[in-house]
């Protein structure tokens with residue numbers, strides 16, 4: 059008998075505030091898929107068994123070493139109770155308090171946010187993904203008891219009891235075997251779950267691949283084979299899907315799966331899935347990695363953060379390598395040479411697989427790209443090692459595609475006319491904005507394809523890729539572009555009037571004097587067709603869109619980077635400014651006009667920070683144009 063066991067009465071404890079909120083929602087909302095509590099409790103039991111299996115390998119002294127590693131579900135149809143017993147790792151008193159009464163993880167908060175955002179009950183099904191699955195038992199139970207004893211040989215047995223409303227009680231309990239036994243006393247409106255048949259169906263639906271026998275009232279009900287070690291010709295699509303749902307705690311179908319084995323440079327079996335949906339797109343924050351690491355079917359690390367790069371965190375599945383030492387500690391995984399090898403092999407293979415899908419099943423690839431492209435883009439930026447492997451997988455709209463249709467860099471290169479030696483791109487918030495801006499004028503006229511980038515990250519991605527198929531990637535808002543001529547250009551009628559070289563040199567010098575430090579230079583443009591002027595970036599490292607991103611980060615800062623102003627020597631506005639200047643017209647008004655041309659060009663580049671000065675000047679110019687007597691400007 060354990061001397062520290064003598065606790066006279068059960069001790070009352072309060073749940074931590076966030077746990078109370080989760081419980082309140084779980085208890086009082088109406089959910090359609092209440093049966094998921096079975097999956098959550100089985101998954102906890104299986105985790106505890108995985109841990110003890112691992113512990114047995116590395117630690118000689120554990121309590122009750124002879125207990126069978128299985129999950130027993132006992133249903134008392136008359137008493138309306140369900141009991142789930144595992145001989146897993148168990149919990150100490152401290153662990154019980156921490157794990158079942160407080161927030162051991164940030165998951166609770168995230169889950170609450172997700173529940174608040176989702177208007178329907180759908181989000182409740184995500185409960186397991188947020189690390190608060192245990193509480194789902196209160197969807198069906200009026201009382202939950204947990205009897206548990208940790209695997210440490212001298213651990214004290216604990217009885218935890220709660221009705222879910224604010225408090226739980228703890229007391230010491232002797233004579234418990236290692237592991238945990240969870241008993242649910244069902245609510246009146248949940249008596250339907252006191253049925254072995256119902257629970258069996260649920261187990262087979264959600265927990266069929268749990269790698270330990272699950273027994274219901276003594277009868278084994280699940281398939282325990284490790285599917286990833288089986289021959290892929292013998293596995294049906296349904297089995298793959300079922301396994302995906304199990305391993306990914308998922309409700310969608312997988313977009314595709316990749317099942318392979320490798321012998322050199324390292325032995326491994328891998329079964330990987332790409333999901334159809336991406337919860338990060340719905341603003342749920344960064345997801346945890348989804349691949350579990352096994353060694354000879356023994357779980358080494360769940361949701362492993364070492365086995366794939368972070369940008370592949372959307373991938374779900376299993377990697378099993380018998381070359382890993384079984385007793386490898388979780389702490390040393392990070393800098394293990396074998397793991398690094400494994401990571402390289404699997405990452406390269408996965409990217410190769412995406413490349414094959416792109417070639418053989420474009421429709422699926424396009425879907426994949428739409429939901430998961432953001433991860434590959436992150437890979438380009440974060441991971442120099444795989445940059446050139448990811449580059450062929452990138453997709454963008456372009457000036458020659460339909461809206462919504464995307465092409466790869468290879469497709470761009472394949473249809474480049476002879477004489478073109480660079481890949482052009484331009485970024486902007488939408489197709490319409492890009493096409494109506496000044497940057498596309500020359501490209502559209504010369505029929506040179508330009509990739510359209512709609513996401514702020516895209517510029518950084520292509521800037522990192524730098525070149526593809528030996529062709530440099532160039533932002534179309536750069537100065538000195540020197541575009542190749544096309545036959546069409548020569549056929550277009552020359553504008554009637556253009557500034558002479560002298561006049562345009564004088565005009566440029568004078569404008570630079572007015573604009574001062576705002577621009578590095580004012581130059582005559584050879585690209586502009588219909589617009590009077592445009593901002594071009596003199597700094598190839600920092601184009602306008604990157605400046606926009608930096609500006610939004612450093613709020614209120616003036617635009618960064620070196621910009622020049624290119625003017626259109628055939629545009630009536632510039633012709634007229636030059637003429638009036640020669641004639642010695644109202645200097646202040648001409649200066650206003652120059653400032654205004656510059657600021658309009660900044661707006662076109664998406665770089666204007668404060669529109670107020672522009673608006674005021676607009677009124678001044680309008681007043682002048684209308685011949686209004688009283689100027690709106692004050693005396694400043």
Ligand code: ADP
Pocket residue numbers: 098102103106144146147148149157158162186188189190191192193237238
């Ligand atoms: P999650 O399992 O996602 O971490 P839960 O709310 O389901 O979240 O469980 C919280 C924690 O309680 C688990 O992480 C685990 O440490 C502990 N736990 C739950 N069930 C068991 C069990 N049967 N055996 C041992 N520990 C358990």
